[in-house]
Amino acid sequence: MTKLSIPDLAALPAVAAQVVPLLQGHRIILLAGEMGAGKTTFTKALCRALGVADDVSSPTFALVNEYRDARNQPIYHFDFYRLNDPQEAVDIGAQEYFDSGYLCLIEWPSRVEALLPPDRLLLTLTVTGPSSRELVIGNQE
Structure with missing residues (x-):
C-alpha cells in the first residue's frame, strides 16, 4: 500500500x-472516495500525466468517455455515480471495456462491484482539509 499526500490542487500534476x-501491470483502476473528494479532478491530472491531450471531463451522464494516451492507446473513463442498476453498465458494454486490455479508470466502482474483474488497483481519495487530500493506493483482489 502506498500513501501520497496532496496538499493542494497545485500538487496534483506531481x-x-x-x-x-x-x-x-494494472488495467482496471478503481477511484473511490466520498462526493467531492476529487476523483474526477485526480483523473484529469492522471490522464495528463499519461499524455492525454483531449479535454478530460466526468462521464456522469454518458457513463464512459474515451481518451487517447501519448501512445494513441485508448483510456476508458467511467463514472457510475448516476447508475440506478448495474444492468445499465452491462447495457453499455462495460464488461467488454473491462476485458479490452486497455486502461479503465472507474469512479464509483461500488455501484458495479459484481461486474468488476478480480485483478484491479484501488485508489482511495480522502479529504484531509479544504483543499488537501490523501491518496491511498493498494491492490484490491
Whole structure:
C-alpha cells in the first residue's frame, strides 16, 4: 500500500506523475472516495500525466468517455455515480471495456462491484482539509 499526500490542487500534476509507474501491470483502476473528494479532478491530472491531450471531463451522464494516451492507446473513463442498476453498465458494454486490455479508470466502482474483474488497483481519495487530500493506493483482489 502506498500513501501520497496532496496538499493542494497545485500538487496534483506531481502526485499524478508519481502514480503513473504504480499503474504498471494494472488495467482496471478503481477511484473511490466520498462526493467531492476529487476523483474526477485526480483523473484529469492522471490522464495528463499519461499524455492525454483531449479535454478530460466526468462521464456522469454518458457513463464512459474515451481518451487517447501519448501512445494513441485508448483510456476508458467511467463514472457510475448516476447508475440506478448495474444492468445499465452491462447495457453499455462495460464488461467488454473491462476485458479490452486497455486502461479503465472507474469512479464509483461500488455501484458495479459484481461486474468488476478480480485483478484491479484501488485508489482511495480522502479529504484531509479544504483543499488537501490523501491518496491511498493498494491492490484490491
